[in-house]
Amino acid sequence: xxxxxxYPVATMPRRKxxxxxxxxxxxxxxxxxxxxxxxxVALALERELHERGRICRVLDGDNxxxxxxxxxxxxxxxxxxxxxxxxxxxxxxxxxxxITVAAFISPTCSMxxxxxxxxxxxxxxxxxxxxxxxxxxxxxxxxxxxxARAGLIKEFTGVNSAFEPPRxxxxxxxxxxxxxDRCVEVIMQAIGERIEKR
Amino acid sequence: xxxxxxYPVATMPRRKxxxxxxxxxxxxxxxxxxxxxxxxVALALERELHERGRICRVLDGDNxxxxxxxxxxxxxxxxxxxxxxxxxxxxxxxxxxxITVAAFISPTCSMxxxxxxxxxxxxxxxxxxxxxxxxxxxxxxxxxxxxARAGLIKEFTGVNSAFEPPRxxxxxxxxxxxxxDRCVEVIMQAIGERIEKR
Numbered sequence: 001x002x003x004x005x006x007y008p009v010a011t012m013p014r015r016k017x018x019x020x021x022x023x024x025x026x027x028x029x030x031x032x033x034x035x036x037x038x039x040x041v042a043l044a045l046e047r048e049l050h051e052r053g054r055i056c057r058v059l060d061g062d063n064x065x066x067x068x069x070x071x072x073x074x075x076x077x078x079x080x081x082x083x084x085x086x087x088x089x090x091x092x093x094x095x096x097x098x099i100t101v102a103a104f105i106s107p108t109c110s111m112x113x114x115x116x117x118x119x120x121x122x123x124x125x126x127x128x129x130x131x132x133x134x135x136x137x138x139x140x141x142x143x144x145x146x147x148a149r150a151g152l153i154k155e156f157t158g159v160n161s162a163f164e165p166p167r168x169x170x171x172x173x174x175x176x177x178x179x180x181d182r183c184v185e186v187i188m189q190a191i192g193e194r195i196e197k198r
Numbered sequence: 199x200x201x202x203x204x205y206p207v208a209t210m211p212r213r214k215x216x217x218x219x220x221x222x223x224x225x226x227x228x229x230x231x232x233x234x235x236x237x238x239v240a241l242a243l244e245r246e247l248h249e250r251g252r253i254c255r256v257l258d259g260d261n262x263x264x265x266x267x268x269x270x271x272x273x274x275x276x277x278x279x280x281x282x283x284x285x286x287x288x289x290x291x292x293x294x295x296x297i298t299v300a301a302f303i304s305p306t307c308s309m310x311x312x313x314x315x316x317x318x319x320x321x322x323x324x325x326x327x328x329x330x331x332x333x334x335x336x337x338x339x340x341x342x343x344x345x346a347r348a349g350l351i352k353e354f355t356g357v358n359s360a361f362e363p364p365r366x367x368x369x370x371x372x373x374x375x376x377x378x379d380r381c382v383e384v385i386m387q388a389i390g391e392r393i394e395k396r
Contacts, residue, residue, distance in 0.1 A: 050215070055215060055218060067286040067290070092255065
């Protein structure tokens, strides 16, 4: 028996992985109404980061609600659990050295505080996508506002459920007054130094 | 209003990220008894991969049970949900281009089939850590075998709950007859080409 095999081997520290990747990890958390442009900006940001040689992971409804959170509904409890799991997954990505981008309505301060607590305030960069509801509703990409106005969706954020704007976001962008390219540019400028290797 | 902002931006394909990282992603799933050496080998493998410039993520009890799965117990349902969430997280890492290593007892064929189904058979490399139970129990690093024998832990794998050996694992390693270095070497040889960039 090789007793030496049971001795613990140390976990790889985040910093070592960041060195390997030539970048520093950061959590970029988008919050805003449905249709505000969170996912679009998140994906455009990912593309820009990738072009600059940065490794990035976008977490959004497409890969979260169909995967890790496919057994959650829309009750208050399930919405918190939804955010909790997203934050825990994000934390693992940040610890891996990956620039991690989450795009979820996350309508309440308590939800975003939960995410911040799990991920750690130092790594949490909150982007409030402040596009006015009139614009979001006019876009209505998924037809959800129409359904909510018709009473077919209960507790739809902005219609019959409140959105609490962040009190102190790291950045505010409004996709109704800024082009997509400009949104990405503003975010890149804001996070610039924080993702540079040490 | 900038209507162009709501047009969908494509998700970054895995292949693009693999190109950026200069590697191909793979899921390496360790299964075996408590004390068999899964985590130790996983962490040693991570260290070796890192030294070769590969980016790797180990998922094990330390970062999963205390994080994403901190609200799960040990009922049959919760054990399946534990594995399901691990597999969903792993799938996101593999899609990010990261070599992903999971070290969990995952005692039943159905658990490992669930993981394989979620992650995809092509990316699933199963390593059976076949260290005999006598050796695991003699090590008893966490004192769990002693507790299980004393009746303090119900359904402890190998004591009062069955371990179903994989029928067709990608690789078998026994840490009671192989040194840690040799275990890592054998795995590296086996996965060698599969993690090379295309």
